[in-house]
Amino acid sequence: MARRFSRSIFALPVAVFLVVGAVLPLLVLFMFSVFTVEDLDLIPDFNLASWRELFTNPTYGILIGKALMSGLAAAIGTAIIGYPVAVGMARLPPVWKGVALTILMTPLYVGELVRLYAWRLVLGTEGLLNSLLKSIGLIEQPLKILLFSPLSTALVLVYNNLPFMVLAIWISVELVDRRLIEAARDLGARPIEAFFSVILPLTTPGLAAGSFAVFALAAGDLLTPSLLGGTSGSTAMAMVDSLFGTAFDWPTASVLALALLFALILTAVILAKIVLSSRGARAALSGGLR
Amino acid sequence: MTASVSPASIAMDGSGTTARTDPVRSPALLSARGLVKNFGKSVAVAGVDFDIPERAFTTLLGPSGCGKTTILRMIAGFEDPTGGSLELDGQSLASVPPEKRPVNTVFQSYALFPHMTVAENVGFSLTLQRQTKDVVERRVQRALDTVHMVEFAARYPSELSGGQQQRVAVARAIVAEPRLLLLDEPLSALDRKMREHLQIELKDLQRRLGIAFVYVTHDQEEAFALSDLIIVMNRGVIAQKGPPDEIYARPANAFVADFIGGASLVSGRVAEKKAGSASIATPLGVIEAEANPAVSVGGEAVLVIRPEHVAFVGEGERADAEATVIHAIYQGGRTLLEAEAAGVRLKAWSTERIAPGAQLRLALDWRRIFVTEV
Numbered sequence: 001m002a003r004r005f006s007r008s009i010f011a012l013p014v015a016v017f018l019v020v021g022a023v024l025p026l027l028v029l030f031m032f033s034v035f036t037v038e039d040l041d042l043i044p045d046f047n048l049a050s051w052r053e054l055f056t057n058p059t060y061g062i063l064i065g066k067a068l069m070s071g072l073a074a075a076i077g078t079a080i081i082g083y084p085v086a087v088g089m090a091r092l093p094p095v096w097k098g099v100a101l102t103i104l105m106t107p108l109y110v111g112e113l114v115r116l117y118a119w120r121l122v123l124g125t126e127g128l129l130n131s132l133l134k135s136i137g138l139i140e141q142p143l144k145i146l147l148f149s150p151l152s153t154a155l156v157l158v159y160n161n162l163p164f165m166v167l168a169i170w171i172s173v174e175l176v177d178r179r180l181i182e183a184a185r186d187l188g189a190r191p192i193e194a195f196f197s198v199i200l201p202l203t204t205p206g207l208a209a210g211s212f213a214v215f216a217l218a219a220g221d222l223l224t225p226s227l228l229g230g231t232s233g234s235t236a237m238a239m240v241d242s243l244f245g246t247a248f249d250w251p252t253a254s255v256l257a258l259a260l261l262f263a264l265i266l267t268a269v270i271l272a273k274i275v276l277s278s279r280g281a282r283a284a285l286s287g288g289l290r
Numbered sequence: 291m292t293a294s295v296s297p298a299s300i301a302m303d304g305s306g307t308t309a310r311t312d313p314v315r316s317p318a319l320l321s322a323r324g325l326v327k328n329f330g331k332s333v334a335v336a337g338v339d340f341d342i343p344e345r346a347f348t349t350l351l352g353p354s355g356c357g358k359t360t361i362l363r364m365i366a367g368f369e370d371p372t373g374g375s376l377e378l379d380g381q382s383l384a385s386v387p388p389e390k391r392p393v394n395t396v397f398q399s400y401a402l403f404p405h406m407t408v409a410e411n412v413g414f415s416l417t418l419q420r421q422t423k424d425v426v427e428r429r430v431q432r433a434l435d436t437v438h439m440v441e442f443a444a445r446y447p448s449e450l451s452g453g454q455q456q457r458v459a460v461a462r463a464i465v466a467e468p469r470l471l472l473l474d475e476p477l478s479a480l481d482r483k484m485r486e487h488l489q490i491e492l493k494d495l496q497r498r499l500g501i502a503f504v505y506v507t508h509d510q511e512e513a514f515a516l517s518d519l520i521i522v523m524n525r526g527v528i529a530q531k532g533p534p535d536e537i538y539a540r541p542a543n544a545f546v547a548d549f550i551g552g553a554s555l556v557s558g559r560v561a562e563k564k565a566g567s568a569s570i571a572t573p574l575g576v577i578e579a580e581a582n583p584a585v586s587v588g589g590e591a592v593l594v595i596r597p598e599h600v601a602f603v604g605e606g607e608r609a610d611a612e613a614t615v616i617h618a619i620y621q622g623g624r625t626l627l628e629a630e631a632a633g634v635r636l637k638a639w640s641t642e643r644i645a646p647g648a649q650l651r652l653a654l655d656w657r658r659i660f661v662t663e664v
Contacts, residue, residue, distance in 0.1 A: 177399070177401065179397050179399060179401040180401050180403060180404075182366075182368050182388070182395075182397075182401070183395070183397060183401040183402075183403070184403075184414070185367075185368075185387070185388040185389050186366055186367075186368075186388050186389070186393075186394055186395045186463075187389075187394065187414050187415040187418065187462065187463075187466070188389045188415045188418045188419065188466065189389055189414075189418055190387075190389055193418060197403075197414075198403060201405050202404070202405060278405075279405040279406075280405040282405070283404035283405035283446070283448070284404075284405075286448065
């Protein structure tokens with residue numbers, strides 16, 4: 001006992017740093033949330049008006065709900081597209097895995113702004129996709145829905161976050177013993193049945209890890225909706241940004257930020273509870289794959 | 291004759307119905323002709339022909355890397371042959387996926403699904419066949435009963451010992467009543483006592499089910515204990531196939547003789563050949579013994595002398611050689627001696643403890659010594 005304690009002492013500075021780094025800003029936010037603003041001055045008193053605003057003005061609820069929905073949509077979208085990619089990568093010879101990994105990560109090497117403006121060029125009314133569709137005669141008028149719509153936001157959120165999902169699932173698939181898949185086939189499972197009965201349950205930890213990453217990144221994404229979403233591009237994050245900045249309404253900004261944080265954490269906890277209590281996850285996490 | 295017999299019907303009918311005829315002579319269930327498998331430039335299986343009898347326990351025996359597991363994987367459908375053919379009941383297995391073959395496998399590492407209970411593991415194939423819950427339950431129960439694991443049905447694989455996992459793997463592989471059961475070194479991860487115990491059970495199970503077992507192992511004692519038919523492999527080719535006693539008594543070549551039963555090999559030149567026997571000139575003198583018909587006069591050959599073919603004789607009795615003991619390995623009850631005579635090393639059993647350096651007079655059992663190819 002004493003020995004274990006003496007070793008964990010090395011982790012203490014980092015732990016202190018993490019706690020202070022995470023808890024202090026939250027405390028500050030909470031403090032601001034009960035202050036009031038008068039003539040662009042922050043007055044330190046105790047006033048729950050901003051919290052009341054959160055529950056009475058539906059805008060905030062809608063924006064938080066929208067953040068959660070886009071996070072979930074991105075997580076589901078990347079999972080559906082990511083699984084075949086990850087399983088395919090796991091079957092490549094080792095050398096090709098390196099190549100596939102490099103290709104997978106390419107979008108991340110390009111700056112986010114560059115990527116988003118590139119998408120505008122692809123999806124715009126005079127963009128690549130519309131020109132292509134027009135030239136092969138599939139459409140006569142450019143499709144307006146391709147850009148500045150919830151569709152374009154969702155598409156790019158999925159695209160941007162796909163590498164994180166694929167990476168998480170891929171590592172998880174690599175850990176599943178190939179013989180388990182062979183055993184399933186041997187016992188009469190078609191490839192798709194082997195996927196759903198063996199690979200999917202045993203890779204839920206990877207799916208969970210990927211989902212959390214994508215969910216958090218997409219739900220908190222500010223640039224993608226505002227640059228590609230057009231009129232649909234208002235987000236809770238953008239609201240926080242403008243409340244802190246131009247509006248100088250720090251109490252409301254703090255309330256919204258805290259509420260968003262709480263909603264994200266709650267969703268993640270519920271997801272974790274559901275996914276990680278599955279038998280596949282328990283088997284995988286208790287080292288049953290070896 | 292008995293194409294698909296359920297485990298329980300045999301268990302209830304009693305014993306002996308399948309033992310009357312020699313299982314090795316039962317019709318061929320699986321035939322391989324010119325079977326080849328290359329991995330890139332390396333040759334794993336270099337063109338082999340064999341038949342797996344429908345009711346026999348057949349073992350693919352050989353050192354690691356000899357191609358035995360690759361053959362098993364081709365039969366299961368996990369690897370596509372590079373060349374040649376595999377036929378089951380006269381139907382080609384080419385392009386038949388693993389899930390469509392009436393073949394099930396017991397894997398070396400058991401490969402039990404860690405997220406399913408024992409009962410779910412065993413019932414996996416039946417569930418895929420969309421059998422009703424009642425049928426699945428009954429047949430799972432029966433299969434678990436066959437391997438004495440009924441009381442573990444609700445456990446998870448991680449809660450079982452190696453031997454118990456092995457039994458579950460067997461139950462899972464026989465529950466769908468395959469025509470052919472493949473076993474890939476299924477006992478190699480177990481301790482000796484458990485291994486010997488399960489060997490007896492596996493042999494017994496094969497007799498009761500009356501289906502073809504194809505067993506892969508590098509352990510010759512295991513092969514002898516279990517098999518009706520042994521196929522000895524070396525470097526991707528078949529070195530010899532036949533019943534265990536045939537392979538032991540008449541090894542086709544020096545590799546088989548050496549790999550099986552720890553024989554002493556004495557090289558020499560064939561001096562004379564008669565029907566069934568040959569004389570071979572060795573450092574021990576010219577010895578006439580039963581011979582592999584493939585040896586030719588004037589060619590190199592080896593004399594296969596097993597430890598039990600060597601006897602110690604006293605002064606005044608006829609002796610074939612005077613030898614000096616080099617090593618004595620005490621094995622409890624008996625000692626394996628390695629002795630040198632005329633520059634040749636011979637192994638022999640002794641019931642007495644003899645120290646290295648001792649001088650012995652040896653007599654060879656000429657009727658059981660065998661001459662074979664190098």
